[in-house]
Amino acid sequence: MTLNSIRYILRETAHSMKRNPWLSIASVLTVTVSLVILGFSVLFLANASNMAKSFESQLEVATFLKSNTTPEQVKVIQSQIQGMPGVASVTVVTKAQALIDFGKTMGGTQSSLVTDLGGTNPFPDKLTVKASDPQKVKALADELSVLPGVEKVRYGQGYVDKLLTFTRWLRWIGLTVVGAFAIASIVLISINVKMNVFSRRREIQIMKLVGASNSFVRWPFLIEGLTLGFIGGALASGIVGTGYNWLSMYIQTTLTFLPVVQNTDLFRQIAAGLVLAGMAMGAIGSGLSLQKFLRS
Amino acid sequence: MIELTNVSKTYPNGARALVDVNLKIGKGEFVFLVGPSGAGKSTLIKLFYRDETPTRGQVQINGKNLVRMKEREVPYLRRSIGVVFQDFKLLPNKTVFENVAFALEVIGVSKNEVKTRTHATLELVGLANKENAFPHELSGGEQQRVCVARAVINNPALLVADEPTGNLDPETAWEIMDLLFSINKRGTTVIMGTHARAIVDKMQKRVIAIENGRVARDEEIGGYGYDT
Known part of the structure; x- marks a missing residue:
């Protein structure tokens, strides 16, 4: 391809966009609208899975030990649970600690509390166990409940199953929309x-x-497609960025319990992704449409 | 220069446009293709610039086989063949100059050369003073001159015209014929499909008549030969 050809192709591209301004604008707007929807869908998916993850990460098995367990035995049981497959972490809340925590919420001192309670500490030792896979919380709880020294376990039975179903649906809906x-x-x-x-x-x-x-005929259309796609993608990422910022601020002030994704890296990736997607769509679209015309 | 051997063309819908056509046309000849509408003239003309390929038989132009030719070689063939249409096929939003220069620009000729050659060619067809006009501002004859200029700007060895005078009044038609004749005198082979009896009878050139897809008549110095 000579320099003359390149100059001609670029001029033709500019001419053609100026000659059919409405078609160019329509193309850009189509790209923008679709990519805005796509961008918001991706953000919705990110939020849905973030929400699901944050709900799931709150799932834990509270394991209460028998009241006659000695501090040494607590350590043994802790390391025993730590070694079980499917366990992410174990935190110990000893009965002494539980009493202090309780005292803090009640506003009294430890010694006066013990006195008030008749000289004994009624709190059991508690191990808070997190499962590495939230889906297996129930199985893990069953396993923990039969360990020697364990009085009982609590993991929000019933509530967990509903929550897991809900988050699974949230993910699927997000994927389908995108x-x-x-x-x-x-x-x-x-x-x-x-x-x-x-x-x-x-x-x-x-x-x-x-x-x-054929390549000479194709180039102006390809460049035009790339350019229109680029403009559409840039507009879309601008709209998505501004819109999401505004929306997340609104949600954070009104629906404070909802965890909103605020990840700058993710935003950059989405913006770059939208621009690239616009260019790819423009180029692929024009290439495919031309193929039929050029074959004759 | 041009040789058709046992050429048949059947369209996908079953219509048999050409049946076993054999033709030889030499360099520098001027040939009229005549025959009733739908006899296969246009299909035959399209074979010359490879807008169509035959379903059977061989087409050779300047030693190149148009049937076995690869798709990517076609553009280079077309650069040596000029085509003139009944409906001119000009680009409405380009000026006369741009329409003619187009044929050079799309094959990558330098800007200066495009300018010189376009001026010269418009001079040749007598439109030097209308360079900046748009096609809709021109008469039919002038538009056809633009089309001829575009067809000959690459100095093609072959000029193919499908009813170039079909949309013109008799006087203008003769002007276009004079133009085609002068191009032929410079050594370009001209093949022209036509229904213009007066022109064919007067020019005293080779006449090939196509009827029902076959060569019905081929005379060195012929007449139109049909009652109209």
Whole structure:
């Protein structure tokens, strides 16, 4: 490809976008709208899985030991549980610690509390066990309950199952939304490019008649697709960024219990991803639509 | 220069446009293709610039086999063949100059050369003073001159015209014929499909008549030969 050709192709691309301003604007807007939806879907998915993870990470098995357990035995049981498969962490709350914690919430001192309670500490030793896989909390709890020295376990029976089902659904809905809109975006863009090629079929026909090579015919459309996709992607990432910022601020002040993702790296990746996706869609769309025209 | 051997063309819908056509056309000839509408003239003309390929038989131009030719070689073939259409096929939003220069630009000719050659070619077809006009501002004859200029700007060895005077009044038609004739005199082979009886009878050139997809008549110095 000579320098003359490159100059000509760039000029043609600019001309064609100026000549069909409405089609160019329509293409850009289609890319923008689809990518805005795609961007928000990705953020929704990120939040859904973040929410699911944060709910799940709160799942733990409270293991209460028998009241006659000595501090040495507590240590033995702790290391025993630590060694079990599927256990992520074990934290000990000794009966003395439990009493102090309780005292703090009641506002009294430890000695006066013990006196008040009739000279004995009624709290059992507690081991807080986290499972490495939240889905296996129930199985882990069953295993822990039969260990010697364990009085009883509590892990929010019933509540856990419902929560896990809910988070699973949250993930699936997020994935489905992203998938559906990705497909819709590609279809819309390829229709737009086809219209663009159709409006210039006469020009393409003449180019081919006077002996322009296929790549020469293809380049201006590819560059046009890339440019329009780039503009659409940039607009989309701007809208998604601003919109998400505004939305997350609103949620944080009104629905404080919802964990909102605020990850700058993720935002950068999404912005870059949207721009690249726009360019890829534009280029692939125009390439595919042209293939049929060029074959004749 | 051009040789068709046992060429048949059947379209996918079953229509038999050409049946066992054998033809030889020499360098520098001027040939009229005549025959009723739908007889296969246009299909035959399309074979010359490889807009169509035959379903059977061989087409050779300047020693190149157009049937076995690879798709990516076609652009280079087309650069040595000029095509003129009944409906001119000009780009409406380009000026006369741009329409003609287009044929050079898309094959990567330098800007200066495009300028010089386009000016010279427009001079040749008598449109030097209309360079900046748009096609809709021109008469039919002038538009056809632009189309001819675009077809010959690459100095093609072969000029193919499908009813180039079909949309023009008789007087303008003769102007276009004079132009094609002068191009032929410079050594370019010209093949022209036409229904214009007066032109064919007057020019006294080779006439090939196509009927029902077959060569019905091939005379060195012929006439139109049909009642209209």
